Amino acid sequence: MNEKQPKILVVRLSSLGDIVLSSPVYKNLKAKWPDSHITLLVKPQFAQVLAxxxxxDEIMVAKKGLWANIRQVRAGHFTHYLDLHSNLKSILIGFFSRIPNKLRYSKNPVARRLYVKFKKNSPVLEKHTLERYLETLKAWDVPVLYKNPQLGDWAYKHANLDGKKIGKIGIFQTSFIGDSVLTTPLIQKTAKLFPDAKIVVITRPQTEDIFRPMKEVDQxxxxxxxxxxxIVGVWKTAQAIKEAGIDILLVPHRSFRSALIAWLSRVPIRIGFTSSEGWFLYTKTIPFNWMIHDAERNLSLLHGIVKENFKAEKLNMRYAPSAEENVARLMKDFNLEGKTLVGIHPGSAWPTKCWPFENFVELISRIETELHLQTVIVGGGKKDADLGEKLCQLSQGHCANLCGKTSLADLMALMGHFKLFITNDSGPMHIATAFGVPTLAIFGPTTRELGFFPYGHGHRVLEVKGLDCRPCALHGGKKCPHGHFKCMRLITVDDVFKNVKEMLQEHKVI
Structure with a gap:
């Protein structure tokens, strides 16, 4: 193979996360040399996942002995050697490989050790590992056209059901409201890819209303x-899945319990994430990528069945017609008809995700007295209802407290009446974006990088940058582990109100 069509060996012998990050490297190499042959040398446990x-074009499985690796590399007759691992083993393989064109990325091990041991910072550590991967390509004059991992980068080959037609596909999501909302694009895309298959959703009673109205859902x-x-539900649910006759089960939920139910159901093809606590109970696992939105991560499970690059263009939600009737009654009862409404959700299942109560009081007062808009507080359960009542009493306006007065379906129907939605990181945030409501989200213990920010265009996230303690947990917690709660307290009412005005002006509301 000549220089114009190189045969490239890329070496990455580290963890799965590091390998997933390297994806743009291969895309850029192919963009420069479309007919090149790219081989990736990885550890045995990652070969199937990356295939x-x-x-x-090819996965080469690393062998135990150094010389065994050198021999198989030499046998490949490669023209280019790209070392993305950069340890003694990969350096020696490259040195003895007899490959004429060699590149090695610098991971700056000394600077990293000095930082960990003595907190001595260095400018070289400010660059992300992926940036350093891509900088390495400059020596081969490879333009960097792709800078981020894409949803379709890591895909399994088509599922093998031994010629059997796919009759039913199950989607297992028993997490919170927000997680369920972010699963709807997966359902929609699955139905499009397999129009003759029936879609079965496994979910909790509390989130049934999210999936029941979807035309794609059959059961x-x-x-x-x-x-x-x-405890009992593990066996009952597994038996129900088994009796449903599901051929393929997609499991976005990463708990061990979900994986156990999937395994007990004996569905022939069970697909979950590599980061699942019960990953070993699946027949196939898909790399979990923190660098993309959760809606798109869920979609990546389909790469266990098909090889296609796609993304979630919007969240997909519907509600029962009766919900619109209930909302119309509430609008009339609370004298909201004909008014410009701003929805506010001040609660969360996690206390540390809640912006301080007194800040919401002041914000509501300013929206009503300075912007002359009607605020509507939403939430579910007695706890939220009490919170909404106190907010209405203390704010200097006429806000409407609908907390505890709407079902999940009613909340979905209500969203279409809002011109703006202000919220903590929560399930209603995702419902608002699903119905196209401009959403201003306040993030404290969680960060955008976890992938649960408002999905789509026209939304904003307010968060404090530069706090080393963020994120302190995946979902937040009951109290700040450091006791200062700076992640929320440093977000001022002025900050939020400024963004409220800007968003309302952008959408020509004021």
């Missing part, structure tokens, strides 16, 4: 996790 990348299996049902 479906559209820009990798719902409820998994109750309250009380004794958390």
């Amino acid at each position: 479906g990348h559209p820009d990798i 719902i299996i409820l998994n109750d996790k309250k009380g004794w049902n958390k």
Whole structure:
């Protein structure tokens, strides 16, 4: 193979996360040399997971001995050697490989050790590992056209059902409201890819209303996790899935319990994430990528069945017609008809995700008295209802407290009446974006990088940058682990109000 069509060996012998990050490297190499042959040398445990990348032509499994690796590399007759691992083993393989064109990325091990041991910072550490990967390509005059991992980068080959037609595909999501909302694009895309298959959703009774109105959903299996049902429900749900005759089960939820139910159901093809606590109970696992939105991460599970690059263009939600009737009644009862409404959700299942109560009081007052708009507080349950009542009493306006007065379906129907939605990081935030409501989200213990920010265009996230303690947990917690709660307290009412005005002006509301 000549210089114009090089045969490239890329070496990355580290963890799966590091390998997933390297994806843009192969895309850029293929963009420069479309007919090149790219081989990736990886550890044995990652070979199956990485075999479906559209820009990798071959996976070479690393052997135990150094000379065994050198011999197999020499046998490949490669023209280019790209070392993205940069340790003694990969350096020696490259040195003895007899490959004429060699590149090695610098991971600056000395600077990293000095920082960890003595907190001595260095400018070289400010660059992300992926940036350093891509900088390495400059020596081969490879233009950097792709800078981020894409949803379709890591894909399995088509699922093998031994010629059997796919009759039913199950989607297992028994997490929170927000997680359920972010699963709707997966349902929609699955139905489009397999129009002749029936879609079965396994979910909790609390989130049934999200999936029930979807035209793509043919059947719902409820998994109750309250009380004794958390234990008994494992076998009951597994049996229900088994009786449903599902051929393929997609599991966005990463808990061990979900993986166990999937395994007990004996569905022939069970696909979950590599980061799942029960990953070993799946027949196939898909790399979990923190660098993309959760809606797109969920979609990546489909790469266990098909090899296609796609993204979630919007969240997909519907509600029962009766919900619109209930909302119309509430609008009339609370004298909201004909007014410009701003929705506010001040609660969360996690206390540290809540912007301080007194800040919401002042914000509501300013929206009503300075902007002359009607605020509507939403939420579910008695706790939120009490919170909404106190907010209405203390704010200097006429806000409407609908907390505890709407079902999940009613909340979905209500969203279409809002011109702006202000919220903590929560399930209603995702419902608002699903219905195209401009959303201003306040993030404290969680960060955008976790992938649960408002999905789509026209939304904003307010968060404090530069706090080393963020994120302190995946979902937040009951109290700040450091006791200062700076992640929320440093976000001022002025900050939020400024963004409220700007968003309302952008959308020509004021």
